[in-house]
Amino acid sequence: MSGLRIALPNGALLADACSLLEAAGIASLDPSSFARSLRVMDRGNDYVMLRPTDVPVYVELGACQCGIVGKDILWETERECYELVDLGFGTCRLVLAALEDSPLAAGEWPVSLRIATKYPRTTRRFLQRIGVEAELIKLHGSVELAPATGLADAVCDLTATGQTLRANHLVVVADAGTSTARLIANQAALKTRDTAINELAGALRRAVGSGVVPTGAM
């Protein structure tokens, strides 16, 4: 119908993104649609499946007009895109967490604090907001091991259910924000392809409002 190129994130958000597009009557896709090719045409739109961190890059630079991506990714990549609709699924919290028997867990902030995180930019902004000085250590995975091994005093990480935190004896010290999936759009495309994008945003908004897609399953 509308001839848009739309970026979808692989991984945790893909299934819900496909369900929502289906519920909105825009596409009939599911994760297996991308098993053979990362690019699928469906009802006149061109869907590409990307790593979540690449979704805002494709959209900012105009290779895709729209994309679906978690707010956490938008915090960290600092790309300039329009954020049009809160899609309501993929809910998770970014939290500062420390070992349950640590002074920090008891509310005592150490003079020199080391925090391990996969999200250094977001963490830096959060710490500035609450007025805390800290040394950040950028990691690429398994952040929850950092406190137990003595690498850091705390972690700043995403959690959906809190299960990983509990399994590693970590407790939440502070909340840095809540993330859900968003519909984003390129700034020029929003002007040059406004009819198609507003139709897409409107259909997704209605589908979110009707609650057809289960939210926050992870």
Next chain:
Amino acid sequence: MNSGSTAGRGRASGFSDWLGGTAARRQDLAAAFVNAFQAWGYDLVATPLVETLETVAVGVGAPQQAQLFRFVDSDGTLLALVGERTVSVARAVAGQLQGAPFPLRLCYAGPVLRNAPLLGGRRRESLQAGCELIGHGGLTADAECIALAAAALERGGVEGAHVDVGHADFVPGLLESAGLPPETQERVRNALTHRDLVAVEAALQGTEIAEAERRLLLAFPTLRGGREILDTAAAGLGGERPRRALADLATLWDVLEGYGISTRIHLDLGAVRDWDYYTGVIFEVFSAKSGFPLGNGGRYDSLLGRFGFDAPAAGFVLHVDRCLGSVAAAEPAGSGGSVVRITWSPGSHHQAVQCARRMRDAGIAASCDLEPSEAFSAGASVHVDGTRARWGADGASAEGSYEAAVAAILEATR
């Protein structure tokens, strides 16, 4: 090739080399823009690449200042490489052109730099061509800027461009007249400048705001269209400030119809700005081929006053590099085009240089070999042996005087 030892000798990140004809196309496009500006009576000026940080700070807010390349002069003065040139032109006018006949029409073209975070695909140096119309506060001046931007893009061969026109006072006026507390107004403005419409909705949730204002604020991406959207927007709107902004846009639309370009204009009430000196009509240029705006501009009535010379002004800038992608395929001729090669027999260098000079005088680009040879290369070339020349292209060749060679090549290139 030499490996390892050249690390660090590459190009700085976020900067580009323009090679293989692209530099010529870029320069030609900037020249086409400046030609259009001059045809509308705008006088070309050049301002420096460097300004003191104090000067830049007069027009540019702290977040944008943080995105400048800054350094220190030998006497300790903080300097910056300019990130835009409107502030420089305003400084020059306020300081040196107060006696000029107004309205004053000035144009410029030059590089600007932004020390933006290193993110792939974003350039930190760009070529901008712009105009400033100083000393007139009426909507005819705003309309002239918009029409000239469109005319310059047309002259440059930029296809499919259209202009989105909004008003810098509409959203602040709307927020104020809606009776929102100042901190909520700030949150909404902040969310809009960050293009975060989800946050706009969140900020408005649970606030006591009239239905007409709420509807407008939530409908931002759809608040675009022709003159009819002004009536839709005005319906039920109580505040004086937003109504005045809408009335300005209605008048502007009528003026633009006189230029015959209203088919390429969209009114856009949700327009968002990066630089914060704009006070009235604002606009951005878009084309379907670019993910970024090709140009932007607007009215900035308070900027010159901050340099001690109170005068209304409007202007705009075109981003030459972004426009390049929307220019129809370049013709092979021009500065990136063919060059006649002149070869020469031993002892005939003087004659070859003379022959090359005659070519150039006749308007043919010619390059003279640096070593003698009997080579007669394919394509347009001339071989000089004493007072005789041999020339040809595509296998055919002829012999005669230099004049005959020049005439033959002129004929062939026609």
